[in-house]
Amino acid sequence: xxxxxxxxxxxxxxWVGVVDLSPLISDAPGPLISALRAPDxxxxxxxxxxxxxxxxxxxxCSDVLRYWCELGRVCSPEELDEAFAxxxxxxxxxxxxxxxxxxxxxG
Numbered sequence: 001x002x003x004x005x006x007x008x009x010x011x012x013x014x015w016v017g018v019v020d021l022s023p024l025i026s027d028a029p030g031p032l033i034s035a036l037r038a039p040d041x042x043x044x045x046x047x048x049x050x051x052x053x054x055x056x057x058x059x060x061c062s063d064v065l066r067y068w069c070e071l072g073r074v075c076s077p078e079e080l081d082e083a084f085a086x087x088x089x090x091x092x093x094x095x096x097x098x099x100x101x102x103x104x105x106x107g
Contacts, residue, residue: 004020004022005020005021005022005025005036005042006018006019006020006021006022007019007021007045007052007065009052009065009069011062011066012050015066017065017066017068017069017070018069019065019068019069019072019073019074020073020074021036021074022074023073023074024074025037025042031056032056032057032058033058035054035056035058036054036058041054041055041056042054050062052065063084064080067080067083067084
């Protein structure tokens with residue numbers, strides 16, 4: 001079991017990543033993310049159609065989750081936008097086999 005608000009994610013291509021979602025959960029306002037602050041709610045995560053999802057319908061898409069896992073941290077929306085813009089400039093197309101297949105929470 002991982003500690004805190006970390007997810008271990010196995011992607012469809014077999015790549016495994018871990019990301020600590022604490023910065024996202026502690027800094028973001030609003031009822032969808034604030035619900036994740038409860039450890040018993042956070043641990044109820046599952047993957048639905050390649051999206052890491054919680055019972056309140058909050059989800060993290062595979063592209064964002066993969067980037068965060070590869071980076072080793074949650075980044076700002078601005079940093080994420082810049083990274084994805086660079087990928088578009090390089091004509092990098094996300095692969096469907098990179099979508100999460102399994103996610104394990106720490107809750």
